[in-house]
Amino acid sequence: MTTNQPVMTSLAQPYLEGLTEHVLRYQQCTACSRAQTLAHDACQFCGAEALVWHISTGRGHVHAATVVGRAPSDAFRSLAPYTLVVVTLEEGARLMGHASPGVKIGDAVTATFFKHLDQTLVRFEPLNRNFYV
Numbered sequence: 001m002t003t004n005q006p007v008m009t010s011l012a013q014p015y016l017e018g019l020t021e022h023v024l025r026y027q028q029c030t031a032c033s034r035a036q037t038l039a040h041d042a043c044q045f046c047g048a049e050a051l052v053w054h055i056s057t058g059r060g061h062v063h064a065a066t067v068v069g070r071a072p073s074d075a076f077r078s079l080a081p082y083t084l085v086v087v088t089l090e091e092g093a094r095l096m097g098h099a100s101p102g103v104k105i106g107d108a109v110t111a112t113f114f115k116h117l118d119q120t121l122v123r124f125e126p127l128n129r130n131f132y133v
């Protein structure tokens with residue numbers, strides 16, 4: 001039997017545990033200093049295996065955005081339509097997550113978290129654009 005649940009591997013465990021604690025964790029390469037959010041055995045840029053986990057500020061800018069009108073699975077049907085974004089975090093890594101309706105490319109956002117079917121998911125919310133006014 002197959003499910004749509006992510007595979008709980010030891011590799012992704014620090015990231016998944018971070019979600020339940022409402023923090024975003026990412027891997028940083030100690031050889032080239034670049035960051036990646038999807039857990040790998042090695043750096044996706046230089047191939048070094050010296051990766052360490054850090055906690056992200058959760059802030060970044062929207063790199064790509066789309067509205068999903070038809071959910072790809074029963075698990076997400078109740079959420080549709082919903083906005084998905086790819087965010088470039090301040091640390092340089094990119095991460096896909098849900099977003100508030102109306103969030104668009106270039107917006108400054110911060111990560112929040114919500115529970116859906118026993119999973120903690122990321123939802124990016126716009127930072128207050130009137131903060132400096």
Ligand SMILES: [Zn+2]
Nearest residue numbers: 029032043046
């Ligand atoms: Zn590297």
